[in-house]
Amino acid sequence: MTDKDRSPSGKSGPSSGRDPERSRRLLIEATLESIARKGISETTVSRIIEHAGVSRGMIHLHFGGKDKLLEEAARTFCEAYYIEMDRQLAGVSDGPTETIMAIVRADLSEELLNERSVAIWHAFRGVARLNPAIAHYSDTRDARLRGMICDAFHALLESEGDAGVADDITMGTLALLEGMWTDFLTHPDAFSRQAAVRIVSRFLEAMFPGRFRI
Amino acid sequence: MTDKDRSPSGKSGPSSGRDPERSRRLLIEATLESIARKGISETTVSRIIEHAGVSRGMIHLHFGGKDKLLEEAARTFCEAYYIEMDRQLAGVSDGPTETIMAIVRADLSEELLNERSVAIWHAFRGVARLNPAIAHYSDTRDARLRGMICDAFHALLESEGDAGVADDITMGTLALLEGMWTDFLTHPDAFSRQAAVRIVSRFLEAMFPGRFRI
DNA sequence: ATTGTAAATGGACGATCGTCCATTTAAGCA
DNA sequence: TGCTTAAATGGACGATCGTCCATTTACAAT
Incomplete structure (x- = not known):
């Protein structure tokens, strides 16, 4: 350990x-925090530095x-979603049914879906169309999550049906979750x-x- | 017809x-138009009056x-949605299945779901949480539409099942449509x-x- | 033609925005 | 203890924001 490691990140100061x-x-x-509380239009430099001290x-x-x-804030926020999602998915790996329901439960859990997150999420969505950098983090769940769900549905469908069915159900399930977030925002x-x-x-x-008994 | 009717709304001038x-x-x-093209934060008084002339x-x-x-713009936009929805629903009144699918098709039609409308809709959503007046018009479909769908599902369920099933399926269907709008926004x-x-x-x-054959 | 009324104008105003930089402060090294 | 370097400061700056009002314009009634 060199002297350089006695950096300010230590708890000395x-x-x-x-x-x-x-x-x-x-x-x-x-x-x-400012976006969550005051909205993106009232998130000014003055307010940010005041909150940050x-x-x-x-x-x-x-x-x-x-x-x-x-942009960095959007990236951080998006990253936090997947970190928490992974955390909640850590213990589950039984089968396709369990995987899907674990994702659903996690997406609707208090840790991921709450007043703060839904406010921030929709605030970014509102400006995403004109800000490509932010739009990238406002995507409807990323490819990895979508892939996990799609694979699970494929396993559930076995070999029957068209190839596109699993894709359809995947998109439907993600759309359902999106709609739930919106409902949380409005009510x-x-x-x-x-x-x-x-x-x-x-x-x-x-x-x-028989696979998703309530 | 009095003299007063020769008002400026006539096509004389x-x-x-x-x-x-x-x-x-x-x-x-x-x-x-400014919200659709430049976003809500860049929709300034100067830009509005310039576009309006x-x-x-x-x-x-x-x-x-x-x-x-x-607020008035949000009201007008929301009103236009329901006017067009009613227009597309005018000819349909066969049964619950047709009613539901007519609403679904209308909600996803080019007249209601397009780049302009989805941009405006999400822009208002982004600021809705802090602006109660706008929030009122950002609600996930209004009570009337929800009621129509719910009644149709009730009819479809006949007497079987719990009372809440129709409500659940109604909310699920609306959530699905919301998710589709979001998907249109992001892709x-x-x-x-x-x-x-x-x-x-x-x-x-x-x-x-058998009721909703593709 | 004159007057009254309301629509419409456009510039002035103070407030606030985000950016930038000259200066100060603190930490590591000689 | 100086010296170097980079982090941190906070005020100055021009630009732009939304509001407001004195003035002008256009139409209807007299």
Whole structure:
């Protein structure tokens, strides 16, 4: 261990000290918090630095501008979704049915679907069409997750049916989940996680009788 | 017909003349057009009046401020959805199956689901959570549409099953449609209207065998 | 023709936006 | 203890935001 490892990331200094990594993290977190609470249009440089407790020049210094910071915030937020999704999927690997339901339950779990996340998610969606960098992170679930679900449905279908059926059901299932997120956004009080899981289960049980019993 | 009917709304004057109604309409249309093309954050007073071809003071004069104009634009946009939906639903009244599929086809039709509408819809969604007035128009389909679908599913279920089943399937169907809109937003080029209708049909056919044959 | 009324104009205004940079501060090295 | 380097500061800057109002314009009634 060289002297260099006695860097500011160690817990020696209580708070104030040189730590560019910490500054970056503070800014990203403050940005996401501001978007969640005040919306993206009211997420200004002044508000971000106030929440982060840093000086005005930090955004330009560490990110090169407000837009780049927003992009990094979107990336971080998207990354956090998959990290938590993987965490909840860690213990499950029994079969296609369990895999699919594990993904569904995780996507609708309190850790992933809550007022904060749904607010941030839809805020980014609103500006995604004109900001390709953000659009990339606003995609309807990524290829890996889609692949996992599609493979599971393929296994469930065995060899019967067309090749496109599994793709259709995959897209339908993802669309169902998307719709649940939107419902949470528009009716945060009336929303029921249990009902949401039950509804998805109903559709899948109808599709594969006996496999997704409620 | 009194003299008053020779108002500016008549086609006497070619373009310039007093017509507060026309000014209001121009401003609302310009607002929606700007949101569709530039996003809500770049929809400024300057841009709106430029597109509308009116003077700066008009927004404050006719709407009392930019926020009120945005709210009116959201109302108008939402209203247009239901007007077109009703138009497409006008000829259908055969049975529950036809009613449901007519709503699905209409919701996914080019008139209702297109790049412009999906951009505006998601832009409003993005700011809805902090703007109650706009949130009201961003609701996931209104009570009337939901009621029509729910009644149809009730009829399809006849007397079997719990009372909540129809509600569940209704919410699932609406969620599916919401998800399709989101997919159109994130993948406008890859999206297929035909595939979207087919996927919804698959799920409903699984739920009610023989009723929603593809 | 004159007057009254309301629509329409467009510039002034203060506030706030994001960017940038001269300066200060703190940590590592000689 | 100086010296170097990079992190951090915070105010200045021009641009642009939305609001507002004194003024002009156009139409209807007198």
